[in-house]
Amino acid sequence: MRESCNEPFLSAINPQSWLQVERGKLSKFAPQSPSSLESLIKVPEPSILPYYKPIDYVKVLAEIHEKLESCHPTERSSLYLMQYQVFKGLGESKLMRRSLRSAWSKASTVHEKLVFGAWLKYEKQGEDIVSDLLSSCGKCAKEFGSIDIASEFPVVKTLSMLGMVDDANLPRVVSFQIGDERITCERHKIAGLSAPFQAMLNGCFTESVCDDVDLSENNISASGMRAISDFSKTGSLSELAPSLLLEILVFGNRFCCEGLKDACDQKLASLVLCRQDAVELIEFALEQNSPVLAASCLQVFLHELPDSLNDDQVVELLCSLDRQQRSIMAGPASFSLYSLLAEVSMNSNPSSDRAVLFGKQLVECAGNRRQKMIALHQLGCTRLLRKECDEAEMLFEAALGEGHVYSVLGLARLCHIRGHSKQSYGKISFIISSYTPLGWMYQERSLYCDGDKQWEELEKATELDPSLTYPYMYRAACLMRKQDVQAALAEINRVLGFKLASECLELRFCFYLALEDYQSALRDVQTILTLSPDYRMFGGRVGASQLRILVREHVERWTTADCWLQLCDTWSLVDDIGSLSVIYQMLVSDAPKGFLYFRQSLLLLRLNCPEAAMRSLQLAREHASTEPERLVYEGWILYDTADSCQDPSCSSTVVSLLDEALKCPSDRLRKGQALNNLGSVALLVSITLNGKDAAYAEMTKLIEKAMNCASAYEKRSEYCERDLTKADLETVTRLDPLRVYPYRYRAAVLMDSHKDKEAIAELSRAIAFKVDLHLLHLRAAFHEHVGDVMGALRDCRAALSVDPNHQEMLELHSRVNSQEP
Numbered sequence: 021m022r023e024s025c026n027e028p029f030l031s032a033i034n035p036q037s038w039l040q041v042e043r044g045k046l047s048k049f050a051p052q053s054p055s056s057l058e059s060l061i062k063v064p065e066p067s068i069l070p071y072y073k074p075i076d077y078v079k080v081l082a083e084i085h086e087k088l089e090s091c092h093p094t095e096r097s098s099l100y101l102m103q104y105q106v107f108k109g110l111g112e113s114k115l116m117r118r119s120l121r122s123a124w125s126k127a128s129t130v131h132e133k134l135v136f137g138a139w140l141k142y143e144k145q146g147e148d149i150v151s152d153l154l155s156s157c158g159k160c161a162k163e164f165g166s167i168d169i170a171s172e173f174p175v176v177k178t179l180s181m182l183g184m185v186d187d188a189n190l191p192r193v194v195s196f197q198i199g200d201e202r203i204t205c206e207r208h209k210i211a212g213l214s215a216p217f218q219a220m221l222n223g224c225f226t227e228s229v230c231d232d233v234d235l236s237e238n239n240i241s242a243s244g245m246r247a248i249s250d251f252s253k254t255g256s257l258s259e260l261a262p263s264l265l266l267e268i269l270v271f272g273n274r275f276c277c278e279g280l281k282d283a284c285d286q287k288l289a290s291l292v293l294c295r296q297d298a299v300e301l302i303e304f305a306l307e308q309n310s311p312v313l314a315a316s317c318l319q320v321f322l323h324e325l326p327d328s329l330n331d332d333q334v335v336e337l338l339c340s341l342d343r344q345q346r347s348i349m350a351g352p353a354s355f356s357l358y359s360l361l362a363e364v365s366m367n368s369n370p371s372s373d374r375a376v377l378f379g380k381q382l383v384e385c386a387g388n389r390r391q392k393m394i395a396l397h398q399l400g401c402t403r404l405l406r407k408e409c410d411e412a413e414m415l416f417e418a419a420l421g422e423g424h425v426y427s428v429l430g431l432a433r434l435c436h437i438r439g440h441s442k443q444s445y446g447k448i449s450f451i452i453s454s455y456t457p458l459g460w461m462y463q464e465r466s467l468y469c470d471g472d473k474q475w476e477e478l479e480k481a482t483e484l485d486p487s488l489t490y491p492y493m494y495r496a497a498c499l500m501r502k503q504d505v506q507a508a509l510a511e512i513n514r515v516l517g518f519k520l521a522s523e524c525l526e527l528r529f530c531f532y533l534a535l536e537d538y539q540s541a542l543r544d545v546q547t548i549l550t551l552s553p554d555y556r557m558f559g560g561r562v563g564a565s566q567l568r569i570l571v572r573e574h575v576e577r578w579t580t581a582d583c584w585l586q587l588c589d590t591w592s593l594v595d596d597i598g599s600l601s602v603i604y605q606m607l608v609s610d611a612p613k614g615f616l617y618f619r620q621s622l623l624l625l626r627l628n629c630p631e632a633a634m635r636s637l638q639l640a641r642e643h644a645s646t647e648p649e650r651l652v653y654e655g656w657i658l659y660d661t662a663d664s665c666q667d668p669s670c671s672s673t674v675v676s677l678l679d680e681a682l683k684c685p686s687d688r689l690r691k692g693q694a695l696n697n698l699g700s701v702a703l704l705v706s707i708t709l710n711g712k713d714a715a716y717a718e719m720t721k722l723i724e725k726a727m728n729c730a731s732a733y734e735k736r737s738e739y740c741e742r743d744l745t746k747a748d749l750e751t752v753t754r755l756d757p758l759r760v761y762p763y764r765y766r767a768a769v770l771m772d773s774h775k776d777k778e779a780i781a782e783l784s785r786a787i788a789f790k791v792d793l794h795l796l797h798l799r800a801a802f803h804e805h806v807g808d809v810m811g812a813l814r815d816c817r818a819a820l821s822v823d824p825n826h827q828e829m830l831e832l833h834s835r836v837n838s839q840e841p
Contacts, residue, residue: 060530061497064559066463066490068433070366070401071109072394073426075455078787078796080106082817094352096126097136101356103821105394110791114630115822117143123356130172130315131353137167138322139360145326146635166323169289169316176282194221197234201242209252214277240271248280257283262291266304273308281310289316295324299333306345314349318357326364329374339377346385355391358382362398371405393424400430409434425451429464436468444468459485459789466491485789486757489521500531516597517728518756520627522548525597526557529567538574543601545571550600550620551632580609594726596623613643618653712739730756742769760792767798776806793822797829804836812836 074080084103088096100123107115120143124136194207211221220227227233235245244267251257257265265284272281288305289312292298298317305313321328321338328334338361346354362378369375379399386392400415416430428451432444445468452461459481466477475498478491492515499508512528515521525544532541545568548555555564578586583606590598603620607613617640624633637657644650719736723729730752737748746769749762763786770779783799786792800815816833823829 058501060534061500061527063490063493063497063527065433065467066488068401068404068429069109069426070370070398072105072390072397072424073109073460074106075425075458077106077110077791078818079814081821082814085817085821093126094128097123097128097132097353098356100126101136101359102390105359105390107791112791115791129351129353130167130169131318131351132356133167133172134315134319134322135350135353135356135360137165138325141323142325142360142364167319169319170286170312173282173286173312176278193231195232196245197232198236198240198242198245202232203242203245203249205245205249206253210249213248213252213280214275216275217277238271238274239267241267244268244271251280251283255279255283257287260287262288269304269308269310281308282312285310285312289313292316292320295320295328295331295334299331299337302337302349306341306348309348311348311351315351318349322360325360326368329361329364329368335374335377339381341381343384346381355382355385355387358385359394362395366398366402370402375402376406389422393419393422393427396422397424397427397430400427404430404433409437425455426460429460432464432468441468457484459483459488463488463490466494487519487789489515489519489524493524493527496527496531500534505531505535518730518758520547520551520597520629522551522555525551529557533571538571542568542571542575543598546601546604547597550604550624551629578605580606583609592725594722594728594732596627596728598727599623614640614645614649614653617643618656621656715739730759734759734761737765758790760786760790760795764794764798767802771802771805776802780806791822793819793826793829796822797826797832800829800832800836804832804839809836809839809841813840 081103084099084106088099091099100119104116104119104123107119117140120136120140124133124140127133127136192207193204194210195202195204207221211218219225220233222228240248241264244264247257247260247264247268248271257268260268265288269281269284269288271277272284285305288301288310292301292313298320301313302317304310305317321334341349346357350357358378358381362375362382365372365375365378376399379395379402382395383392383399386395396415396419400412400419403409403412403415412430413434416427416434419427420431428447432447435441435443435447445465448461448465448468452465457480462477462481462484466474466481469477475495478494481488482491492511496508496511499511508531509528512524512531516524516528525548529541529544529548532538532544545557545564548557548564549568553565556562557564557567583602587599587602587606589595590602600620600623603616603623607616607620617636621633621636621640624630624636634657637653641650641653641657644653716736716739719732719739722732723736726732733748733752733755737745737752740748746766749765752759753762763782767779767782770776770782780799780802783795783802787795787799796815796819800812800819803809803812803815813833813836816829816836819826819829820833
């Protein structure tokens with residue numbers, strides 16, 4: 021092994037110097053000082069999320085579900101979009117995708133199919149393997165393909181086709197003079213093109229008794245008129261040059277020839293093959309009110325997201341439309357379209373001009389109150405990031421006026437920026453006193469007070485919503501500044517014990533740098549890179565991969581054998597972060613990568629990092645060394661994907677694929693991995709052989725050595741008496757407040773003791789920050805038990821928004837619904 025470097029990595033933490041990276045090494049630093057330490061571990065203010073954050077998300081989900089039960093089919097996609105926005109504000113990525121897919125599957129117009137299909141494709145960027153595998157399910161991948169736009173629109177018939185032309189008394193032919201040429205047409209066929217032609221050729225106008233009509237001043241060429249004559253006889257257009265089709269389309273619009281116009285529209289739409297075609301044709305489509313052509317151009321732009329929004333011409337076109345033009349291009353899906361475009365822009369750069377332009381279009385498209393809340397708040401956040409305070413204030417006030425209470429955060433920040441912190445404090449205090457308090461309210465108010473009061477506010481925020489990371493980070497940083505190293509590490513470890521957040525790992529990385537514990541710092545930066553390979557640290561100024569290289573120079577190098585030994589140790593200690601770091605280290609060597617990526621994905625799944633886990637699974641499949649190994653990884657990929665696709669053929673594909681994997685020659689470990697997917701994953705404890713005491717003892721041993729032991733405490737609670745069970749589950753909630761079983765158990769015990777209000781309150785405490793079907797199901801049952809039919813119905817509907825196919829929930833909903841007054 022290489023000896024570790026004895027030269028200090030940091031002799032100070034002055035931000036003016038530590039970011040200077042030259043020739044692969046950090047520059048030398050000035051002596052350490054309290055001010056430089058404070059600069060390194062400064063915790064940024066929590067972001068104001070540009071999402072829909074209702075005070076009572078359960079109520080909103082229930083209202084959306086109630087409308088879905090009785091609404092007209094044309095309203096369903098927009099309701100599922102609203103459901104998506106609620107789940108986005110709650111950070112529930114899997115539920116977000118399910119709502120988007122429901123919006124796509126319930127689309128009633130071609131525009132909705134285009135928008136939600138493109139949105140699903142955008143959400144699954146980088147998951148090409150998933151898309152390929154899902155295509156084997158038949159219906160599961162249709163949303164990604166191109167749509168035959170023309171077939172989605174009704175065929176427009178001419179008057180002749182409708183039998184509305186009386187040609188008994190008409191001369192048989194009429195000639196149209198165009199310049200020096202004369203085009204002879206069948207009079208009744210031309211008259212059948214539109215009501216204006218019918219009136220001109222068979223009405224009270226002079227042309228009705230003329231054999232020759234001069235059309236030279238009507239911007240139609242002789243070639244164009246011949247094509248029109250042919251169309252009047254056959255009802256179809258032959259293969260024509262695009263310029264001629266455009267000319268005929270203008271003529272058809274002038275004389276209200278809807279059938280001719282529709283035929284041109286469809287012909288032109290078939291010529292839109294690339295982005296440049298779409299850019300050239302969409303303005304013409306909007307001018308001439310050609311919905312098929314406009315939708316075809318839109319399809320190209322959406323299919324190429326997000327790259328198409330890097331094209332200034334595309335952005336300018338999409339951001340300069342008025343209401344009528346939006347209607348031509350997107351039909352009733354204008355709000356859905358600009359929700360997608362605004363989200364893509366925000367994800368790319370939330371303070372960009374592009375984000376402002378699409379945000380303004382979204383505001384213009386908003387129809388109902390909730391759409392206005394979303395659009396106004398989102399644009400307000402963009403304006404705030406751009407330090408456009410006056411514009412941001414107007415938007416936040418408008419959003420608040422529509423009922424989006426969360427927008428008060430924007431108004432409070434603006435007061436603070438202007439030096440009026442007391443006003444900020446007052447605004448949040450008013451909200452706390454007016455509504456059911458939530459964690460984000462106290463977190464925000466903590467920004468406008470100091471000392472012990474600020475600490476109290478953050479403790480209250482954690483009590484109400486332990487998923488908020490800022491309070492832990494602030495407390496840890498305060499303790500570190502006071503040189504209370506152990507307490508600071510304990511505080512940041514507290515949140516990392518149940519929520520693997522990159523910003524928390526970054527703060528702990530800074531702690532270890534200050535302590536010159538480079539091995540621990542390396543562990544954390546490697547875990548950050550596992551979660552997000554492109555992550556940038558210190559306010560986005562330095563790439564995490566660059567810092568990893570520099571820190572690694574100050575730790576001893578491990579051989580492959582060392583790495584395997586370390587992995588065995590971290591795995592047996594249930595040190596998930598340590599295991600991720602070791603696996604990352606091994607993956608940069610020549611170790612067998614398919615198996616390691618798979619192990620990495622299992623850890624990430626356990627740590628509730630589904631996106632990173634899916635990325636690792638795809639890499640595992642890509643680096644599989646054998647066919648059986650590849651089949652196992654494909655089975656895991658589909659196993660993790662199928663629950664967001666409600667087509668039953670997907671599930672059958674998963675099972676058949678894994679069955680095929682089991683038939684292949686392989687070692688027991690990989691066959692066991694496939695069997696894991698075919699059944700449920702369980703902790704095997706020999707209760708039947710040795711009894712509960714032995715099981716309790718085994719779990720106690722695991723607790724004593726495991727670093728992450730919340731699940732072990734939860735499991736041990738099953739093997740002891742009620743008092744010990746209660747104590748273990750209290751410990752579980754302290755270690756991992758996001759685990760729902762302890763809340764359900766305590767609520768059930770309270771209900772058994774006839775403490776109905778306390779039981780419901782226990783569930784409500786968790787539901788406030790955790791969307792969970794089982795919590796909602798149990799609270800619905802409790803509401804039914806105490807005779808609160810409306811409360812039960814609300815929870816049933818919200819739960820069915822989480823899982824619309826849950827059989828017990830459906831039965832409870834049906835029973836409660838029949839009791840509704």
